[in-house]
Amino acid sequence: MQITMTVNGDAVTREGEPRVLLVHFLRDVLGLTGTHWGCDTSNCGLCTVLMDGVPVKSCTVLAVMASGHDIRTVEGMASGGTLDPVQQGFMEEHGLQCGFCTPGMMLTARALLDKDPHPTDEVIREAISGQICRCTGYATIVRSIQWAAAHPAGSSQVETPAAEPETAEPETAEVSA
Amino acid sequence: MQIPAAFEYARADSIDHALQLLAEHGPESRVIAGGHSLLPMMKLRLANPEWLIDINDLTDLEHITEDGDWLRVGALTRHVTLLESDIVAGHFPIVRDAEKTIADPLVRNRGTIGGSLCQADPAEDLSTVCHVLRAELVIRGPNGDRTVPMKELHRGPYETTVEPNEILTEIRWPIRARSSSAYTKVERRVGDWATAASGASVTMGSGGQIEDVTIGLTAVGLDGSTATRAQDAVRGQQPSEELYAEAGRLAAEDCNPVEDQRGTEAYKRHLADELTRRVLRKAVERLMSTAEAGS
Known part of the structure; x- marks a missing residue:
């Protein structure tokens, strides 16, 4: 199904199965591998991203559930060559x-x-x-x-x-x- | 790599729409809110729903409302909101005590009270809190709302009286004068389930005696919703260390913990005893300090 979200300020739309987790959508579909993938069980927090400004574990959010939301990853922290x-x-x-x-x-x-x-x-x-x-x-x-x-x-x-x-x-x- | 089995997904735009989707797709459909219990179970293939009905857009279900003698909490209210709510903490300090220990801050940003209660995990903290506060649950189905007391919500571990075509919409806690409460938990590390936990709510009478009390235990196989013998021992008595000790002893006797990687049966019984003393002491202390501040 169609998944549309804002990632680091850019609107993105991709096709994906409902069972695709946000962490894999970011890494494998969008190629944003700065979001790391660790325990898969919402324990380690490696996959943390900001969803509407709030930190969440992206291994425990479906990409379709993030559809319509604003996602920020580590790739979006620096702006114009200046680090956060x-x-x-x-x-x-x-x-x-x-x-x-x-x-x-x-x-x-x-x-x-x-x-x-x-x-x-x-x-x-x-x-x-x-x-x-x-x-x-x-x-x-x-x-x-x-x-x-x-x-x-x-x-x-x-x-x-x-x-x-x-x-x-x-x-x-x-x-x- | 843990990936759920394939399923279909629909996002509800109203409670009625969610009920309609549940009716349409039948008992193999599941409501998903925060997803922090259901998705891990789906990854392990312990749950294999054919349809997920996403209710995260139903902002009607995300509220904390004082309504006469009740505090009404929408089922979609996130743990972080409950933790930070001064209204909730003012009436029911037990909720903030418990929320501080539930999972970790990131999980609390997503997880909801309705999801916690409907997961019906025997080691889940808010279920004990709701037993202690004598919560009522509002469940909506095709024929409208029905209200059930907390002690009737769970049929057993991971099983509730919420039917496949129904949704838990609201949790109601009765507001009682001259009352306070507390919760305390032993966990091995942040994010772990309770090794054991205890919660209590105390109402004081005009003569300084404990007029009413509820005591709940988490993760120690308490038979029934609250520790009734311990409650009976405390009710009507003047608060004292001896009284807390007696309540702890009875609570420890009446629970039925199972040895696991979190501890032996004897250790968990010890915790049931000690934690029950602590929450009674804390709830009474809170009442005294409120009374002093008010006088």
């Missing part, structure tokens, strides 16, 4: 190692900051509690989101991260690029 402050925060504070949970974490962070621009660490931990990271132990993710909260307009510094000699692990920045 949340993305910058993940670079600044080393919010990722392997990067598998990162798109979902960043989208949940974006939705949180849109609602609560200055969350406490506890509020951040609660917000991301449905998403699993097996690398960082979450401390750097919380710091990354706090960085974004402290820099709502982003920072010009992070456009040239290699120029900062104090940066402990510059290779982390390359991974996220």
Whole structure:
């Protein structure tokens, strides 16, 4: 059947079976592989996208159920070559190692900051509690989101991260690029 | 890769339309709202509906309304809305207590109270909450609305009295003066089902005694909707630690937990005891602080 939705601001229409999950529609039909696919059981949160601005697990939403709705994926976070402050925060504070949970974490962070621009660490931990990271132990993710909260307009510094000699692990920045 | 078996899909644009679609497609059609219970079951092929009737557009079913002595909640109301509602928390703090522990924030953004109740999972928290609050459920079918008390909603695990051609439309909680409530749950991690949980609602009499009480338990095989012997022991008594201990002891005796990966039978009985004491203590504390703030 016909599935029509807005993805990162663009209207898209495709044919698809009702049983196609939103995560597979985004990855396999639209080719937007930034949305990761993990546990398949709505436990891990890797597949998190924003549906009408609200974070949801796209493995547990049918693409037809998202028809008529506004979907935002990690590909829609940066605008005109400028990273979202949340993305910058993940670079600044080393919010990722392997990067598998990162798109979902960043989208949940974006939705949180849109609602609560200055969350406490506890509020951040609660917000991301449905998403699993097996690398960082979450401390750097919380710091990354706090960085974004402290820099709502982003920072010009992070456009040239290699120029900062104090940066402990510059290779982390390359991974996220 | 978990993919549901093939099915047909229709989106309802009104409650009547949804009922018409259910009538048209028969007992192998299912209503889908948040989908966070049904879709995982379909992926595992534990549920194989031929038709899904999507009711997410029925905004009439998404409301929280104070109506005289009742708080009426639409069946499509999302967990996040219940969690954040100050009206709900003001009358029934047990709801916010429970919602904080249901699944995780992302699941709560989609899941609905109607879906939770109709899933009829024995480890589901809002069912206990509705038993404790003596909820009534409004079910709409081809012949109009009928109302059933919470204790009649579930026929057994995963089975309800909502017929295949009917839809649960509303949950009603009676608002009672001088009352408060609490819920507490032990879970292994965020998003897990309860190892055990307990909920209680307490109404105080003018002499400071507990005039009325309901106590419910989750995931420990309580026979019946509420812990009746524990309730009988508490009703009419002055609140005290000894009283909470006696209620906990009776609740633990009367439940029937099964050992599984979440814990042994003895451990779950211990939780039933301890959590029952805690929710009674908490509900009474809340009542006292409200009374002090009001005086």
